[in-house]
Amino acid sequence: xxxxxxxxxxxxxxxxxxxxxxxxxxxxxxxxxxxxxxxxxxxxxxxxxxxxxxxxxxxxxxxxxxxxxxxxxxxxxxxxxxxxxxxxxxxxxxxxxxxxxxxxxxxxxxxxxxxxxxxxxxxxxxxxxxxxxxxxxxxxxxxxxxxxxxxxxxxxxxxxxxxxxxxxxxxxxxxxxxxxxxxxxxxxxxxxxxxxxxxxxxxxxxxxxxxxxxxxxxxxxxxxx
Amino acid sequence: xxxxxxxxxxxxxxxxxxxxxxxxxxxxxxxxxxxxxxxxxxxxxxxxxxxxxxxxxxxxxxxxxxxxxxxxxxxxxxxxxxxxxxxxxxxxxxxxxxxxxxxxxxxxxxxxxxxxxxxxxxxxxxxxxxxxxxxxxxxxxxxxxxxxxxxxxxxxxxxxxxxxxxxxxxxxxxxxxxxxxxxxxxxxxxxxxxxxxxxxxxxxxxxxxxxxxxxxxxxxxxxxxxxxxxxxxxxxxxxxxxxxxxxxxxxxxxxxxxxxxxxxxxxxxxxxxxxxxxxxxxxxxxxxxxxxxxxxxxxxxxxxxxxxxxxxxxxxxxxxxxxxxxxxxxxxxxxxxxxxxxxxxxxxxxxxxxxxxxxxxxxxxx
Amino acid sequence: xxxxxxxxxxxxxxxxxxxxxxxxxxxxxxxxxxxxxxxxxxxxxxxxxxxxxxxxxxxxxxxxxxxxxxxxxxxxxxxxxxxxxxxxxxxxxxxxxxxxxxxxxxxxxxxxxxxxxxxxxxxxxxxxxxxxxxxxxxxxxxxxxxxxxxxxxxxxxxxxxxxxxxxxxxxxxxxxxxxxxxxxxxxxxxxxxxxxxxxxxxxxxxxxxxxxxxxxxxxxxxxxxxxxxxxxxxxxxxxxxxxxxxxxxxxxxxxxxxxxxxxxxxxxxxxxxxxxxxxxxxxxxxxxxxxxxxxxxxxxxxxxxxxxxxxxxxxxx
Numbered sequence: 001x002x003x004x005x006x007x008x009x010x011x012x013x014x015x016x017x018x019x020x021x022x023x024x025x026x027x028x029x030x031x032x033x034x035x036x037x038x039x040x041x042x043x044x045x046x047x048x049x050x051x052x053x054x055x056x057x058x059x060x061x062x063x064x065x066x067x068x069x070x071x072x073x074x075x076x077x078x079x080x081x082x083x084x085x086x087x088x089x090x091x092x093x094x095x096x097x098x099x100x101x102x103x104x105x106x107x108x109x110x111x112x113x114x115x116x117x118x119x120x121x122x123x124x125x126x127x128x129x130x131x132x133x134x135x136x137x138x139x140x141x142x143x144x145x146x147x148x149x150x151x152x153x154x155x156x157x158x159x160x161x162x163x164x165x166x167x168x169x170x171x172x173x174x175x176x177x178x179x180x181x182x183x184x185x186x187x188x189x190x191x192x193x194x195x196x197x198x199x200x201x202x203x204x205x206x207x208x209x210x211x212x213x214x215x216x217x218x219x220x221x222x223x224x225x
Numbered sequence: 226x227x228x229x230x231x232x233x234x235x236x237x238x239x240x241x242x243x244x245x246x247x248x249x250x251x252x253x254x255x256x257x258x259x260x261x262x263x264x265x266x267x268x269x270x271x272x273x274x275x276x277x278x279x280x281x282x283x284x285x286x287x288x289x290x291x292x293x294x295x296x297x298x299x300x301x302x303x304x305x306x307x308x309x310x311x312x313x314x315x316x317x318x319x320x321x322x323x324x325x326x327x328x329x330x331x332x333x334x335x336x337x338x339x340x341x342x343x344x345x346x347x348x349x350x351x352x353x354x355x356x357x358x359x360x361x362x363x364x365x366x367x368x369x370x371x372x373x374x375x376x377x378x379x380x381x382x383x384x385x386x387x388x389x390x391x392x393x394x395x396x397x398x399x400x401x402x403x404x405x406x407x408x409x410x411x412x413x414x415x416x417x418x419x420x421x422x423x424x425x426x427x428x429x430x431x432x433x434x435x436x437x438x439x440x441x442x443x444x445x446x447x448x449x450x451x452x453x454x455x456x457x458x459x460x461x462x463x464x465x466x467x468x469x470x471x472x473x474x475x476x477x478x479x480x481x482x483x484x485x486x487x488x489x490x491x492x493x494x495x496x497x498x499x500x501x502x503x504x505x506x507x508x509x510x511x512x513x514x515x516x517x518x519x520x521x522x523x524x525x526x527x528x529x530x531x532x533x534x535x536x537x538x539x540x541x542x543x544x545x546x547x548x549x550x551x552x553x554x555x556x557x558x559x560x561x562x563x564x565x566x567x568x569x570x571x572x573x574x575x576x577x578x579x580x581x582x583x584x585x586x587x588x589x590x591x
Numbered sequence: 592x593x594x595x596x597x598x599x600x601x602x603x604x605x606x607x608x609x610x611x612x613x614x615x616x617x618x619x620x621x622x623x624x625x626x627x628x629x630x631x632x633x634x635x636x637x638x639x640x641x642x643x644x645x646x647x648x649x650x651x652x653x654x655x656x657x658x659x660x661x662x663x664x665x666x667x668x669x670x671x672x673x674x675x676x677x678x679x680x681x682x683x684x685x686x687x688x689x690x691x692x693x694x695x696x697x698x699x700x701x702x703x704x705x706x707x708x709x710x711x712x713x714x715x716x717x718x719x720x721x722x723x724x725x726x727x728x729x730x731x732x733x734x735x736x737x738x739x740x741x742x743x744x745x746x747x748x749x750x751x752x753x754x755x756x757x758x759x760x761x762x763x764x765x766x767x768x769x770x771x772x773x774x775x776x777x778x779x780x781x782x783x784x785x786x787x788x789x790x791x792x793x794x795x796x797x798x799x800x801x802x803x804x805x806x807x808x809x810x811x812x813x814x815x816x817x818x819x820x821x822x823x824x825x826x827x828x829x830x831x832x833x834x835x836x837x838x839x840x841x842x843x844x845x846x847x848x849x850x851x852x853x854x855x856x857x858x859x860x861x862x863x864x865x866x867x868x869x870x871x872x873x874x875x876x877x878x879x880x881x882x883x884x885x886x887x888x889x890x891x892x893x894x895x896x897x898x899x900x901x902x903x904x905x906x907x908x
Contacts, residue, residue, distance in 0.1 A: 016634065058493060058586045062633050075633070078642060079497050080720055086495025097490045101241040106234075111494040113234040122230060158494070264598070445675060464603055498645045557671070564664060565602045568657055572609050576616070579649055583642040 003067075004197045005032040005055065005166070010064035012050050012222075025222045026052045028064070034165075035197055037192060037212055040201045040218035043067065047171050048201035053221070055199065056089050056168050057081040068166070086114055090159030090196075094171035096151045098143040104130070104154045105139045111162040125161055132190065133157035148223045149180035156187060162192075173207075181206055188212050227503050232523070235507040246512050249473050253513065256469060257520025257566050258527070260462050262536055265528040269550040270384045277385045278444055282295050282315075283421050284413040285443070286428060286481060288438045300430065305413060308427050310420045317407030318394055320401040327353055329388070333400055336391040345391040349547040351379045365400045372399055382547045461566075470573045470583040489586045501582035502575075509574045513567045525554075580590045599668040600750055604623030606661055611655050611743055613819040617647045618736045621729045630722055644725070647732070648713060655706045662699055663848070670839055678758030682836035683766070688759045691749035698742050700855065705735050708863055711878075712870060727870050762834035766819060777821055784810075784817045788890050791861060795879040800865040803882065807861035810886070814854050818893065822850075825896040850892055 010028040014143060015021050025047045034037050042048045053059045054066060057073050062124065066074045073084055091097075094096065098107050109126045130136040135153040143154060152172065159167055173181040189212050191198045207213070218225040232500070236425065239246070288295040288306070291404040297316065305314050321330040331350060339345065344363070354363055354376075392400065401411070413428075415421050425437040431459060488501055496504070527533055529552040537548060620643040669686055670682055673679040686692035709731055746855055773822040775783075787810040794802040819835045826838050826846060838847030860882035866875055868875045 013413050053587055056493070060633065060638055067258055075630075077717070077720060077722065078645070079717060082497035082500070083491070085493065089495075091493050097486075097493070099238075099490060101486055102237065109230075110234065110491065113228075113230040114232070114495055114500060116228040117230070119230070162495075214461075267598075445677070463601075482724070498642070499648070502645070502649050557667075560664075561598060561602055566605060568606055568610055572613060572653065572657075575613065575649055576651055578647075579646045585647065 003031050004034040004036070005199075006065075006067040006201075007031070007055070007074070008065045008067070009060060010051075010054065010066065011062045012047075012054060012059075013062040016062060017043075025054070025061075028222075030217060030224065032197060032215070034197055035195045036214040037188060037198045038200070038215045038217060039207050039210070039213050040199060040217045040219055041203060041207070042140050042201075044202050046219045047222040048219050050222075052168050052170050052199065052201045056091060057084055083124075086111060086162065088164050089168055090164040090167045092148060092152075092155050092159050092167065092169040092172050094174045096155045098151060098154055098158075098173070100144050101142070103140050103142055104146070104157075107143055107154055108157045108161050111158065115162075116212055125163075126157075129161035130159040132160055133187070148176050149183065152176060152180060154186065165197060167198045168198050169198065169202075171202055171204075172200065173202065173204045182216070185210065185212075227507075231500075231503070235504050238504070239511060244443065245286070246508075250512055250516055251282050252286055252469055252473075253516040253566070253570060254520045254523070256462065256466060256521045257562065258516050259465075260565060261521050261524030261534060262528050264562060265524055265554075266533055268536065268555055268558050269553050273383045273385060273551055274555040275444070278440065281440055281443070282298075282335060282412040283415045283437045284425055284428070286411040286413060287409075287438075288432075289434050289436055295434075296403065297411055297435075299408075301435070302408070302411060304431055305411065306429055308424060308431075310415055310417060310424050311515060312414045312416050314414075315412040317410050317412055318397045318401065318403060319409040320397070320403075322390070322400055323543060324353070326357055329353060331390045332388045333378060333397050334502040335394050335429055336388050336399050337393050339377070339391065339393045342373075342375055343392075344374040344396070345378045345380055346376055347386045347389050347547070348379050348502060349380040349382040349387050350390060351376070352547055355480065367400055367402060369399065369402065369539055371440070381549050384548060387548055461590065466566075473573060475579065483507070484581060485584050488584060489580055492586050498579075498582045502578045503582070505574060505578035506571070508568075509578075513570045517563060517567055520566075521542045521559070525552075599671060603661065603665060604750070605744065606657065607746060610657060610661075613650045613654060613738060614736055614739055617650045618733065620647055621732050621736075625726060625729050625733075625888075626740075630725075631839065638753045641722075648717075651706070651709065651713070651732070655703075655710060658703060658706065661825055662703060665699070666839060670751075670836065671725060676753060676755065676759055678761060679838075680761045681834060681840060683762035683834055684755070684759040686836070687765055688754060689749060689752040691745050691752065695742070695745045695749050698738065698745060702735065702738050702742060704855075704859055704862075705731070705738070707859055708866055708870075711733065711863060711867055715867075715871065716737075724871050731870065754825070762837060766833040766835075772816070780813065780817055781821060784813050785890075788811055788886065791886055792883055795861065795882045798876045798879055800866075800868055800876070802880070804865040807858045807882070809853070810861075811858045814889070818850060820855075822893040822896060824908055825900045826850075827901060828908075846892075850889065853889040853892065855884050856884055857884075857889055860885060 007030040010025055011023070012025040013021060013023055028051065042050045051088055054061050054074075055068075057076065061074050064074065065072050068084070068088065071084075073081060076084065083153055093203075099110070105126060108129055109122060112122050112125060127136065127139075130139055133153045133156040134151060135157055138150060138154075143151060146154065152175075158204065172184055176184065185206065188198065188200075188210070286297065286301070288297045288301070298517070299316070302314050302316050307310060318333075318335050320333050322333050324331055336345065354360075360376075362373055362375045365374065374392065380389075380391075398404070398407075401409075415424055421439050421441070425439055428437050429435055491501065491504075492498075527536075528550055532549050537550075616644070624643055627636065629637060653898075666682065669682040672685045673681055676685050679685050686696060708767065709728065712724055712728050712731065716722055754888070770816050785808055790806045790884055791810060794806055815835070820833050821836060823838060824830055824832055826843055827834075835851075836847070838850065839845060840847075860878045864875050864878055897907070
């Protein structure tokens with residue numbers, strides 16, 4: 001299998017060369033293959049969210065490379081890193097990060113408005129994503145009226161709508177009850193079926209010892225154990 | 226990339242946030258309204274002046290004596306007729322009657338279709354006479370006795386006719402105490418436009434005390450007067466606009482907090498910095514355009530339907546209470562207004578849009 | 592009473608000042624970037640410089656669009672001003688009212704041209720992933736900014752010095768030349784005009800930047816005289832009416848705008864490949880097709896007036 005994501009000598013340093021210098025990530029080296037489901041385990045503040053943000057080009061590293069299919073996304077100018085995010089990456093955040101005041105449909109279609117596709121094609125893709133995430137019945141609802149689990153499913157639909165190859169989930173179960181957390185594990189299986197490369201950063205124990213997971217990475221104090 | 230989907234989405238977001246834009250929408254509409262009203266008024270005045278000018282002959286000759294206005298005689302008429310290139314010279318009676326009770330001057334203009342007992346007055350004069358209980362007729366007090374005339378018609382007051390009283394030539398002569406062979410000014414028609422200036426010089430050559438004004442001079446004069454006033458207003462607007470934009474900036478900064486998160490969310494799903502700037506630009510353009518059209522519409526109604534109360538007094542002074550403005554819309558004026566208002570508005574959102582677009586995204590991962 | 596208070600002038604200067612302020616703000620950022628830019632550094636400071644890059648881009652795109660609109664507005668205002676300036680019957684009198692008029696017009700065109708080049712280089716810079724032309728881009732910008740400062744000064748000097756009581760010259764006096772430069776007669780001029788057109792088309796087709804540059808510059812010069820002294824007379828249908836500005840007026844259906852703009856665009860696209868190449872030190876061959884398109888349009892338009900007159904009247908002027 002070709003390596004989908006290759007991280008070499010990755011550092012993230014805050015306040016570099018100042019007195020209060022802080023190493024959020026120190027010399028990270030990780031290889032992730034296509035279609036793998038990777039669970040990154042660590043407590044709060046261990047650096048796993050930072051790592052995810054770097055892989056998703058939400059921030060830039062202080063040192064090192066992040067190669068996604070041999071393209072180094074570490075130092076891409078904004079136009080290209082945004083393009084990368086819009087085509088290759090789907091995010092699922094702990095606090096869902098949906099746009100209040102918009103409906104589920106409008107939230108899910110957001111990544112697609114940047115592309116120059118026909119209105120009909122756009123609707124098709126949105127409906128497909130809503131179906132996959134099992135939230136089609138709430139498509140016209142305002143997101144503020146949804147329950148936690150439903151918001152999560154809306155976020156999942158949005159993360160799938162533009163058919164990215166990589167899904168990044170940051171503490172996806174932190175704001176969910178147990179039933180919905182277990183539902184998320186089912187979604188992971190669906191991701192596997194769709195051959196998505198998934199990276200989940202979490203400290204939730206329900207992710208331990210999953211058959212569907214291909215790799216476990218432990219992080220503590222910014223270093224891979 | 227900006228495409229139809231993107232624009233639709235920008236509108237959806239705009240509608241969602243409409244409360245935040247309301248403040249700038251109203252103030253901007255007001256600014257457009259004020260600027261448009263002033264421009265509409267001055268355009269309308271110019272338009273009326275030009276119409277009046279059309280009817281005029283090429284050269285108007287008046288006389289002076291010891292530097293003060295004086296009358297012309299038939300001798301002048303005959304001599305000027307002799308000049309080659311002059312087609313016709315018509316002596317006109319015209320003058321001002323001092324209505325001392327109200328300290329106003331009435332402009333006596335000749336209309337020979339009237340009989341010896343009638344006069345036509347403007348609505349402004351009608352209201353003045355009404356104050357003194359002259360409802361159907363009016364008495365002109367002259368050195369030769371009282372001349373009583375019936376008011377047969379009231380005409381609309383525009384910039385030219387505001388203080389005009391129309392009577393026939395004989396009555397005018399009586400009111401103004403002018404003899405048969407005396408004239409207030411001469412209308413000289415010169416068919417060949419290129420000779421006008423030359424003939425004007427010739428007339429002054431003949432009679433050095435005469436003042437000769439050509440149609441072109443008159444046109445320039447009119448334009449100068451109204452351009453001048455309009456310009457002053459424009460400068461006032463610039464000052465008010467600048468203060469508005471400062472207010473606007475404060476408004477925008479106060480909303481920053483909630484907006485930051487939303488923008489970060491959009492960025493995380495692939496909106497580039499330039500996409501966010503486009504988004505903000507589209508939203509503000511829509512607000513600016515709506516304001517522009519609404520402001521125009523309100524100004525049009527205010528000036529041409531309600532005759533601009535208050536504003537016309539600032540512009541023209543208190544002698545013009547009954548003036549009506551003839552609706553005249555000019556593409557040039559509309560374009561000028563657009564450049565004057567919408568472009569500065571859009572310029573002022575460039576920096577805030579950039580600032581908000583380049584905020585750090587890691588907020589969103591918390 | 593000075594011309595300053597004219598509505599059009601007030602608005603025009605107001606917008607120019609706004610644009611100037613925006614460019615001034617950009618220049619600060621530009622100077623910072625030139626001084627500290629280091630693409631390979633991974634510091635937060637470097638990333639903030641990249642963000643400033645976007646601010647400058649935004650401001651310039653906005654400025655260029657507005658400057659284009661304002662330029663048309665400027666030319667139109669000059670025309671509208673003619674009744675107020677004694678002796679002027681069209682924009683010629685207004686432009687020629689003092690010594691700053693013609694320089695100002697040329698300056699404006701030159702600045703627009705340079706801004707066009709800047710936008711093309713910017714696009715190239717952004718399309719690559721490493722900002723290769725950032726220094727060239729920003730030095731060019733600083734140069735443009737200096738020109739804009741001068742332009743602002745020229746504008747104020749120009750408007751301040753338009754005489755309102757002394758008559759100015761009208762186009763019949765200004766453009767009454769007995770000889771064309773280099774002692775050409777009209778026929779010679781027109782021959783050169785069409786010959787250059789063929790050279791331009793060929794050089795653009797074969798993508799030879801240098802020849803395209805020279806041919807276009809000569810063509811610009813030649814076209815100015817050709818349009819004013821030959822083609823213009825067919826637009827006005829009067830043999831002695833030689834004026835480049837009168838054709839911008841309503842009575843000629845504003846055809847002047849089409850004539851001059853197609854010329855400027857054609858020349859721009861013809862000259863820019865060489866200029867861009869020399870700035871970025873790399874081969875550049877796009878845009879030639881636009882040159883051909885606009886120049887052809889221009890030549891066809893001019894020829895149309897001559898042909899149309901000939902076909903209707905059987906003779907030439």
